Amino acid sequence: MPLGKLQLQIVQQLEKQGRLSPEQASAIASRPDEISGDELDKLLLDQNGVTATQLFVAKAGAYHLAPFFAAKFRVGANTYERVPQEFCQENLCLPVGYAGDTLLLAVANAFDLSVPQKVAELTGKRVVRLLARDKDIRDKFVIEKARPAGFDDVVGAIGKEYGVDADEAAEVDVTEDSAPIVQLANRIIEDAYYLGTSDIHIEPWEKEVIVRYRVDGICQEKLRVPRKVGPALVARLKIMCNLDIAERRLPQDGRIVFKQFTKKGIDIDLRVSTAPLNHGEGVVMRILDKQKSTLPLTALGFSEENLAKYRDCIRQPYGMILHCGPTGSGKSMTLYSALGEINAPDIVIRTAEDPIEYTLQGINQMQMHRQIGLTFASALRAFLRQDPDIILVGEIRDKETAGISVEAALTGHLLISTLHTNDAPSTIARLTDMGIEPFMISSSLLCVCAQRLMRRVCKQCKVQYDPQGREKLLLENAIGWSGPIYKANPKGCPKCNATGYKGRVGIHELMVSNNELIEGINKGLEAAELKKIAMKAGMKTLHQDSMLKVKEGLTTLEESLATVPPDMN
Numbered sequence: 001m002p003l004g005k006l007q008l009q010i011v012q013q014l015e016k017q018g019r020l021s022p023e024q025a026s027a028i029a030s031r032p033d034e035i036s037g038d039e040l041d042k043l044l045l046d047q048n049g050v051t052a053t054q055l056f057v058a059k060a061g062a063y064h065l066a067p068f069f070a071a072k073f074r075v076g077a078n079t080y081e082r083v084p085q086e087f088c089q090e091n092l093c094l095p096v097g098y099a100g101d102t103l104l105l106a107v108a109n110a111f112d113l114s115v116p117q118k119v120a121e122l123t124g125k126r127v128v129r130l131l132a133r134d135k136d137i138r139d140k141f142v143i144e145k146a147r148p149a150g151f152d153d154v155v156g157a158i159g160k161e162y163g164v165d166a167d168e169a170a171e172v173d174v175t176e177d178s179a180p181i182v183q184l185a186n187r188i189i190e191d192a193y194y195l196g197t198s199d200i201h202i203e204p205w206e207k208e209v210i211v212r213y214r215v216d217g218i219c220q221e222k223l224r225v226p227r228k229v230g231p232a233l234v235a236r237l238k239i240m241c242n243l244d245i246a247e248r249r250l251p252q253d254g255r256i257v258f259k260q261f262t263k264k265g266i267d268i269d270l271r272v273s274t275a276p277l278n279h280g281e282g283v284v285m286r287i288l289d290k291q292k293s294t295l296p297l298t299a300l301g302f303s304e305e306n307l308a309k310y311r312d313c314i315r316q317p318y319g320m321i322l323h324c325g326p327t328g329s330g331k332s333m334t335l336y337s338a339l340g341e342i343n344a345p346d347i348v349i350r351t352a353e354d355p356i357e358y359t360l361q362g363i364n365q366m367q368m369h370r371q372i373g374l375t376f377a378s379a380l381r382a383f384l385r386q387d388p389d390i391i392l393v394g395e396i397r398d399k400e401t402a403g404i405s406v407e408a409a410l411t412g413h414l415l416i417s418t419l420h421t422n423d424a425p426s427t428i429a430r431l432t433d434m435g436i437e438p439f440m441i442s443s444s445l446l447c448v449c450a451q452r453l454m455r456r457v458c459k460q461c462k463v464q465y466d467p468q469g470r471e472k473l474l475l476e477n478a479i480g481w482s483g484p485i486y487k488a489n490p491k492g493c494p495k496c497n498a499t500g501y502k503g504r505v506g507i508h509e510l511m512v513s514n515n516e517l518i519e520g521i522n523k524g525l526e527a528a529e530l531k532k533i534a535m536k537a538g539m540k541t542l543h544q545d546s547m548l549k550v551k552e553g554l555t556t557l558e559e560s561l562a563t564v565p566p567d568m569n
Contacts, residue, residue: 011028012062017057020050065130068096069136070139078265079095080194089494093106093119101125105128106130107129107131141495181233182236197213197214198328200284217328227280230281241272243274249276253273254274257269270287271288288357296340301505305540311341316446318409318412319446320405320409321449323416323417323418323450325421329451335392335418339363347390348386348389350388350392351366351394352366352368353365353367354376377401384408392417394417402431422450423531425531427448429527445521449511453504455555456555458488458492458495458499458500460495478566479548487557507564510540511534514537543567
């Protein structure tokens with residue numbers, strides 16, 4: 001059987017370009033046997049003297065697409081501005097240029113028309129496809145992940161200006177307004193944003209300053225600069241958030257509105273906290289991406305059973321809903337998602353936040369300013385005079401805020417807030433410690449949701465296996481099931497930056513109020529007893545929920561046990 005239509009067109013393109021003689025083209029085209037695409041490539045490359053580049057150009061011509069040499073393309077700050085990098089990795093495509101209302105998209109698969117269609121919907125632009133080799137596109141993601149672009153030049157400039165050697169640097173006066181320091185501060189923030197970082201840590205050590213990023217809950221070192229650069233870098237960040245650069249003995253909190261300092265269209269705010277440490281001032285910056293919308297409740301990792309119960313609670317006319325867990329456990333995102341779901345023109349919602357992390361359409365949000373006396377307690381008092389239906393308080397930190405919150409929940413308002421406790425039942429003890437009477441807690445509480453974030457195992461490279469021994473026993477004790485589960489690939493892949501994990505998923509312990517629980521709270525029972533009552537009523541503990549995520553193949557047993565310990569029998 002002769003060559004297929006596309007194979008014939010590739011041969012004809014090579015002949016047209018003068019890469020094959022008419023005799024060679026005729027001999028290949030008149031072959032009686034059917035050959036695959038790979039076999040044709042091998043025949044052209046090995047026996048007919050065609051180069052890989054010539055073959056690639058011929059294929060582009062046969063597919064009626066312009067060839068694009070992605071190996072020479074440099075990923076820039078704006079490459080993934082309109083088309084997310086994760087989408088590009090999953091669909092093996094690369095946005096390589098914009099011209100008016102047209103987007104140039106390099107694709108590896110010329111036959112998959114759904115990808116350009118999705119990109120057109122995503123960007124609102126007309127998409128023109130270019131053909132690129134899949135290896136060249138994949139390499140772009142590996143390079144982008146493995147080595148942040150843009151540090152070499154600025155670190156080099158710092159080395160030239162201040163000297164990398166500590167003794168040499170000590171003689172130089174490093175200032176916060178010098179060009180390399182300004183560039184370095186910007187590059188650290190930009191690079192962190194492109195890598196999907198949640199927090200940036202700048203830590204002074206004895207001989208160096210270390211910059212670390214927290215990605216998917218795990219800290220990783222990104223940069224080391226000379227010790228002498230540290231004070232100037234910290235001072236520059238303080239200037240960006242209007243803090244007192246002369247005060248180095250006390251912790252300070254501030255906020256950077258980053259679009260004021262960059263022309264790259266990055267619309268993020270950073271919550272900044274400085275602290276005096278043994279080798280100088282340290283800084284931690286939480287990235288608040290204003291371009292990100294809140295996720296729907298269904299995307300947060302709630303099990304079907306917990307989601308149904310939680311939705312019932314947030315639709316109650318009054319009462320108190322509390323979320324508990326450590327910093328960075330996803331409490332704020334869950335609260336925002338809940339408000340997004342119940343927000344409607346006929347409902348008045350007021351929020352008191354420190355800081356406002358996401359701006360929500362149709363919701364009145366208030367930023368706290370402790371320096372001038374605007375605290376959660378004073379905001380709550382003001383809200384109670386403004387006739388709201390739903391009140392969100394960023395955090396219950398003290399007796400005064402706790403007391404007013406409970407009163408609000410008892411007087412016809414739905415109050416949602418957060419608290420720092422390890423699990424749902426111990427929230428009752430925490431409120432009691434704050435001086436709230438048990439009968440007030442039991443009368444106002446609708447539910448408590450304890451939560452954590454676990455890393456998702458990479459979909460691309462995860463490895464299936466059958467658990468044995470202790471692993472099998474853990475699954476059976478927690479959820480009464482054992483079977484094939486997944487573990488992270490130790491080598492990883494380009495999609496997960498060779499870590500074996502990509503993204504995060506929430507686990508939840510939802511304690512919903514019922515008559516038995518109200519009775520237990522009123523009697524002053526301990527957290528362990530309240531936990532038994534709640535579990536009897538159907539509550540899944542954090543450990544049980546984490547094991548369900550292992551069963552569903554969303555995460556690994558190692559990650560589950562590293563996040564929450566097994567329940568005590």
